[in-house]
Amino acid sequence: MSTLKRFFQDTIIYGFATVLPRLMNFILVPLHTAALSTGDYAINTTFYVWAAFFNVVLTYGMETAFFRFFSHSKEKGKVFSTAFITLSVTTVFFFILVFLFRDYIFGLLDLQPFYFNILLGILALDTLVVVPFAWLRASNKPVKFAGVKIINIAIVVLLNFYFLWWVQRFPGSTPQIILDNYSDADKVGYIFLSNLAASAVTFLILLPYFFRTKLDFSFPLLKKMWHYGWPVMVAGLAFVINENLDKLLLKDMISDEIMGAYAGCYKLAVFMTIFVQAFKLGAEPFFFNQANAENAKNTYSLILTYFVIAGSFILLFLVAFIDLFKELIIRNSDYWVALSIVPIVLLANLFLGIYHNLSVWYKLTDKTRIGMYISIFGAIITVLFNIILIPVLGFIAAAWATLAAYGSMAVISYFLGRKYYPVPYDVKKIAFYLLLSTGFSIISFGFFRENYIAGSGFVLGFLIIAFINERKQLKQIIN
DSSP, rough: OOOHHHHHHHHHHHHHHHHHHHHHHHHHHHHHHHOHHHHHHHHHHHHHHHHHHHHHHHTHHHHHHHHHHHHTSSSSHHHHHHHHHHHHHHHHHHHHHHHHTTTHHHHTTTTOOOHHHHHHHHHHHHHHHHHHHHHHHHHHHHHHHHHHHHHHHHHHHHHHHHIIIIHOOOGGGGHHHHHOOOTTOOHHHHHHHHHHHHHHHHHHHHHHGSSSSSOOOOOOHHOOOOOOOOHHHHHHHHHHHHHHHHHHHHHHHOHHHHHHHHHHHHGGHHHHHHHHHHHHHHHHHHHHTTTTTTTHHHHHHHHHHHHHHHHHHHHHHHHHHHHHHHHHHOOOGGGGGGGGGHHEEEHHHHHHHHHHHHHHHHHTTTTTTHHHHHEEEEHHHHHHHHHHHHHHHHHHHHHHHHHHEEEEEEEHHHHHHOOSSSOOOOOHHHHHHHHHHHHHHHHHHHOOTHHHHHHHHHHHHHHHHHHHHHHHHHHHHHH
């Protein structure tokens, strides 16, 4: 149980560092939806869709490859140096290519040149700190990792509030140079500039970590890391498609306003996203470090069971009180037209978390290429569902496409894992909690909307059932 306790402790700390960026969305979504029209919010969403895409391309699986080789290598400095030098060189090369073809790229991405230049700056700075951040995680330094993340988040939040709220309400306390250059018609640009400033400060904080080892580049090691990492990159691109293609297609197939409303309501799934991302940050290095432990597979099984219990609770709680969260987070009623996507997106993200847990088999057996194929399959489902069903069902089809993609990926990964790295997952118990939470959520959303007494009853009933079933195991973990 000490191993499991260590996992929970690290996940809580990493989760705290992950919760804050996501809570930034919780804090900033009311600000953004109040300050931006649904059309402007579509521009904001488009910017970050492309940021996610290029982030995967520029890191090309090197972060996961770093964990894989750093955890087993006796020459950890060589792994760090090789990964860092490689990412730095390829980033410079990428920006040279972008500069040469910049006029064509502006139109392709549907971004103004000013916004695109900000995007390039953010991408460069964020790519250069990937390896230092990975080193902090792989070296079991979650507190330092969290500290840097918190500073980054604080800058983003403070600058957003300053430019979108403070300057307009308190111009007398604003420096004249800012007032002279302030544009009320381009509020989206201030969101992007805030992110650029935060990335620059993060880069400066982590700069000393760039020099913590001597330059020791190994081409044979790079070949191994590339062979391991490129399928992860392709899987990452497939994930970006699963997560973001729907928004771009809604923009093209319906309207900017519907895309903005859809993207705004999608933010209501932020708590499930927080939970899944926190788990992933804590689990990835943990799974590698515990691979040779005697009871590793039993530990993996237990982690998935409790992940599903916690995720099922989050799903039910958010659905039961969705109208309260709607009023709190999205105060502009123009966005509420897409509220019906939220329960579907919550369940989809829960399946994504299950898939991240199940993916341990192909990462530990170095079969990342199979993981790539699974992700590509999910991306194909996303593309087909969206293109075929959006004209028929409207924006709700995009949410169903996300659920179909992540659900199928989890199922396929489970059955392949039984062949290559069998883990004794308690499938009956996992299915029970998923069905219980989903059933309660359907009843609550469909028949008891805004009936918070009934919603509280569903949540309490789920907790009582879970406690009765798990009390013995929970007592062992706590002790």
